Amino acid sequence: MKILILVGTRPNFIKVTRFKKICKERYPNVNIEIVHTGQHYDEKMADVFFKQFDLLPDHFLNIKVGSPNQQIAEIMVRLEELCANIGKPDWLLVPGDVNSTLAGALFANKSGIKLGHIEAGLRSHDRTMPEEFNRILTDQLADVFFVTEQSGYDHLMREGYPEAKIHFVGNTMIDTMVAFSNEIDNSQIREELSVANQEFVLMTRHRPATVDNKEELTKLFDLIDHLLVRYKIIFPIHPRTIKNIQNFGLNDRLEKAKGLICTEPLDYFSFQKLIKECSFIVTDSGGIQEESTFVGKPCLTLRPNTERPVTIDIGSNTLLPFDINLLKEMIQKIEMGQYKKGAIPKMWDGHATERILEVVAKSC
8 A cells, every 4th residue: 555645834744753653663565655745845944844853755846936826736736747657646645724735635536546634624614714725625525534623523524524434533743742752852942042041931923814914913012012021032933924024114123122032933842842841822823722732831822713622622722812901811810820721632642643544554
């Protein structure tokens, strides 16, 4: 059996780190090859992750920078060329909800290749998010659904998918956190950023809905000013965010924020160390909601919705509108020890990869 796993962005690299190792140990007659589309293409956004995980992709599609339409089309063409050269796989596995995910799903459907969707069934119910369409369409094309949380199972059942094809396996992102826990603990990032003995807040902000708007970015600096009274802030700035700060003429706010430590995108071990040891997190990310839940760290997610409700219902995440007064109240709860403790969701135990491979291997 041959399985291709298609990845294109940093969050998706993190979800596939265990497949080759587990497959080699348990299924010697199954061959897994990883295909990197190039959707995230520079060293800091891609290569450094592969080096840390010792996971060199088997094939690089090297797609060009372009619009979503251009990238999706190019991925499909390059995948067709690749399979003509290496042979048609039995399965294509696609994680997540990015453009590479949808491109792979479309290719598999048109090529008669079985498709497995990792993180199936997640829904934000927000159709202003491009990722929501990617999730829905990928599920409509999938043959098998690998679910990370109860909401994913519930959505798929409500949408009429066959229960026999839905597999509650857990979260492969957590598999990576467990497997590389020693490397995370040994990271020296706090010393490198001179916060070894200081309280700090970890902040990220990158979604178009939140950084492509001057008013939203101005509110972000108001929050930063409030936090800096007590904390250092570590802010790995996404290229999109720094570009818009410059375009909207907010560089002066950035320069005046003493105690704000801005970095380029960080490697995986460094970032996970900061999640584990910060006082709390302010973000608009999806994956960080899950990572913070696993380590029990308070996470304030500034979005109107989330596709990962288990992080709120069970975990340590709270969804908030960007209201400075509400944020101050929640931060005060954290400081006074009144914030919820949270728990680790079902099957987030470091073994989701094994469960996925067991399902696929049985299809031989």
